[in-house]
Amino acid sequence: MSQPLAAAKQFPEGFLWGSATAAHQIEGYPLADGAGPSIWTRFAHTPGMTLNGDTGDVACDHYHRWKEDVALMKELGMQAYRFSVSWSRILPEGTGRVNQKGLDFYSRLVDELLKNGIEPLLTLYHWDLPAALDDRGGWLNRDCAEWFADYGRTLYRALDGRVKKWVTLNEPWVITDGGYLHGALAPGHRSRFEAPIASHNLMRAHGAAVQAYRAEGKHEIGLVVNIEPKYAASDSPEDQAAVRRADAYMNRQYLDPAILGRYPDEMKEIFGEAWPDWPAADFDLIRQKLDFIGINYYTRNVTQANDSYPLRAGPVKQPLGTYTETGWEVFPQGLTDLLVWAKGRYGNIPTYITENGAAFFDPPVAEGGRVRDPLRIDYLRKHLSAIRDAIDAGCDIRGYMVWSLLDNLEWSLGYSKRFGIVHVNYGTQERTPKDSARFYSKVIASNGGALADPLPY
Ligand code: BGC
Numbered sequence: 001m002s003q004p005l006a007a008a009k010q011f012p013e014g015f016l017w018g019s020a021t022a023a024h025q026i027e028g029y030p031l032a033d034g035a036g037p038s039i040w041t042r043f044a045h046t047p048g049m050t051l052n053g054d055t056g057d058v059a060c061d062h063y064h065r066w067k068e069d070v071a072l073m074k075e076l077g078m079q080a081y082r083f084s085v086s087w088s089r090i091l092p093e094g095t096g097r098v099n100q101k102g103l104d105f106y107s108r109l110v111d112e113l114l115k116n117g118i119e120p121l122l123t124l125y126h127w128d129l130p131a132a133l134d135d136r137g138g139w140l141n142r143d144c145a146e147w148f149a150d151y152g153r154t155l156y157r158a159l160d161g162r163v164k165k166w167v168t169l170n171e172p173w174v175i176t177d178g179g180y181l182h183g184a185l186a187p188g189h190r191s192r193f194e195a196p197i198a199s200h201n202l203m204r205a206h207g208a209a210v211q212a213y214r215a216e217g218k219h220e221i222g223l224v225v226n227i228e229p230k231y232a233a234s235d236s237p238e239d240q241a242a243v244r245r246a247d248a249y250m251n252r253q254y255l256d257p258a259i260l261g262r263y264p265d266e267m268k269e270i271f272g273e274a275w276p277d278w279p280a281a282d283f284d285l286i287r288q289k290l291d292f293i294g295i296n297y298y299t300r301n302v303t304q305a306n307d308s309y310p311l312r313a314g315p316v317k318q319p320l321g322t323y324t325e326t327g328w329e330v331f332p333q334g335l336t337d338l339l340v341w342a343k344g345r346y347g348n349i350p351t352y353i354t355e356n357g358a359a360f361f362d363p364p365v366a367e368g369g370r371v372r373d374p375l376r377i378d379y380l381r382k383h384l385s386a387i388r389d390a391i392d393a394g395c396d397i398r399g400y401m402v403w404s405l406l407d408n409l410e411w412s413l414g415y416s417k418r419f420g421i422v423h424v425n426y427g428t429q430e431r432t433p434k435d436s437a438r439f440y441s442k443v444i445a446s447n448g449g450a451l452a453d454p455l456p457y
Contacts, residue, residue, distance in 0.1 A: 004041070005452035009388060016119065017444040018080030019073065019421070020355050021062070022126035022170065025408040028059040033101035035091030038128035039179075040411075043186035046126075054414025060406050063105065068431070070112045072422065073405065076437055077230050077444045078149065078294040082354055082401045084126035084170065087151055089345030094130035095147050103158055110162050111319070121354070121401070123224065124152055124209060127175060127185070127411075134187050137200040139175070139205075145285070148205035149212040156216040162212040164219035167294055168209045171226045172254045173201040182264035184412050192310050193274045196267070200278060201316065203257050203286045210288035223258055224294035224354045226252050229334045229341070233304035233316045242305035242313035245270050249311055249340075252345075259346045270310050290397065294354030295342070297383070299324075300334035325359040325417055327411075332382035339390035339397065348396045350441070356383050357403035357412070359417035362434065371423045371434035377455070380436060384443065384451055402440060406431065 024040045031037065031201070044055035062069055073081055088094065089102030106122075113120045124146070129138055133147060152168070157456065160166075170174070177335045178185030181195040206223055213221045228250055232243040248266035256264050268275045306314045321329040358379045365371055380402065391397050407420035415426055421437040424430075442450040 006446070006449040009385070009448045009451040010360065010445035010446070011388065011448040012391065013447075015079045015397075016352070017440075017447075018042055018078050018119070018121070018401045019084060019405035020082035020121075020400065020401040020403050021405050021408065022084045022123070023086040023089075024056045024059075024126070024128045025404075026060040026062040026135060027071075028057060028061045028164055029063045030056055030086065030088075031198070032063060032239075033105070034092060034099045035086065035102055036088040036094070036099075037131040038088045039134045039186040042131050042134075043188055046188075049186075049188060050412045051414040051416055054409065056409050057350040059409050060424050060426075062406075065429065066105075067112055069094065069405070070109070070116055070118065072431055072433070073113075073123065074116040075119055076415060076433065076441045077097075078118055078405075079444065080121055080399060080401065081150070081405075082121040082123065082167075084123035084128075085155060086128050086402045087125065088128065088132075090154060091130065091151055092132070094133035094136075094194070103154075106155075107158060110159055113189075114162060118140050119165070120163050121165040121167065122155070122163045123170050124148070124155065126170040127179075129187075133279060138187060139180070139201045142201060144201050145204040145208040149208035152209040153212045153216055156213055160217045160219065165292075166213060166219070166221040167224050168206045168219065168221065169202060170354075170392070171296060172199060172206070172223075173226060173250055185409045192271060194254035198272055199253065200276075200282070203254065204282055206258065207285040207288050210290070214288075218433060220291035221253070222290050222292035222294055222352075225254050225294060226296040226355075227228050227338050227342070227405060228298070229300045229338045230303045230413055233302050234303075242311075243303045245311055246301065246303045246313040252276075255293070255342070257283060257286045259292065259349075272310070274310070282406055290349060290354060292350040293342070293346075294352045295338070296355035296403070297338065297353065298334045298356065298358070299328035300331040315452075325361055326413075328358075330358070330382075331381055332379075335383055335386040336389045336393070339387070339395045340393050343344070343393075343395050348394070350396050350398050352399045352401065353387060353397065354401050355403035356400070357419050357421075358381075359419045362418055362423065362439070365423055365425070365432050367371065369432050371432055373434045373436050373454075377435065377439045378438040380443075381451055381455075384448065388448065388451070420436055
């Protein structure tokens with residue numbers, strides 16, 4: 001006899017449902033209480049770097065509204081909250097002197113989450129390097145591994161009694177591709193020689209922070225990567241080679257060294273003379289046992305060979321595809337495919353979906369406080385079903401953090417893209433749960449069963 005649909009959609013017992021944010025995107029007041037500037041404060045204040053000159057100076061004012069935001073999570077039934085810590089609030093100069101007031105902010109936040117039965121998942125680094133460290137070369141300086149481990153140690157000592165899930169880096173690929181190769185993100189460099197060095201040092205920093213955690217911490221630590229399955233646009237040898245390069249560059253460049261202790265062969269082909277021969281000992285540092293991996297998934301990429309440098313590969317627009325406001329194709333099957341791929345390549349490591357979501361054009365808040373966002377509901381429903389399929393295929397998926405709890409600062413795109421399941425009025429800071437938040441709330445309450453409900457909207 002076949003299972004009723006709702007039961008078939010339910011997730012394993014203990015599956016962790018939550019939402020995700022990042023410090024610079026929501027907190028605001030980046031210099032409050034003795035904090036130092038980060039590369040993002042500096043970048044956003046450089047004319048021409050962000051859309052409309054938008055900055056994180058106020059953002060969602062979470063720095064002052066954290067209690068209200070935790071109450072909102074509680075109201076929506078969230079079981080977990082993934083957030084990041086701003087390094088320069090804790091260490092204004094990046095190293096050395098600890099700013100107790102900065103530490104207190106996160107300590108209060110963690111207490112409030114626990115009081116409300118919400119499990120904190122803490123990311124050490126979500127792109128906001130202290131500006132003082134950038135002045136010393138930032139991720140291009142090999143010392144960054146020590147700086148990062150020392151920063152981690154400060155947080156482990158203060159919070160490991162209460163935080164049980166730690167993440168070293170969020171998306172090393174974006175940090176390097178955006179920050180050091182194409183310059184769209186802070187610190188805004190454009191150099192094919194710098195990009196491999198920044199990537200490698202990020203991975204050394206990751207390894208050093210995990211090592212420091214093993215000495216100090218009692219719980220779990222992992223790495224978060226963004227993965228975009230690459231499918232070849234044709235069977236031509238050129239497109240087949242292009243898809244291998246694109247896949248190595250984005251999907252294997254970080255997980256391979258972290259888990260297998262080596263880089264994909266294609267890296268040399270991609271970067272040529274700009275790809276150094278790394279000291280073998282570096283891989284002993286980079287390859288540390290991970291308790292889990294976090295995967296951020298937004299879209300796929302159908303790849304064809306082209307002349308772009310250095311990858312010589314790029315996406316082909318799908319004529320029948322649905323695209324989000326950020327121009328990303330909606331492709332839920334890609335999430336199942338990548339989870340099955342990761343299990344095959346890296347072993348069945350416990351995995352969290354640490355980000356997934358979409359920016360769509362939302363209508364204004366209607367009378368009575370309603371925001372109808374059926375496209376986002378559809379996106380979430382289909383991606384959650386794709387995760388359910390991966391679980392059926394034997395993948396060890398432990399939780400899901402929707403991106404994002406709140407509409408927030410979309411980096412260089414400023415406030416122009418809304419990813420939240422909760423609408424934020426940037427004038428008044430009023431929060432209004434969108435229909436997708438109500439839908440997600442039901443999914444959580446039924447442990448996935450509500451995915452089988454007919455569409456309510
Ligand atoms: C990042 C988020 C970002 C989201 C949407 C991810 O790459 O971790 O900070 O807002 O994608 O672009």
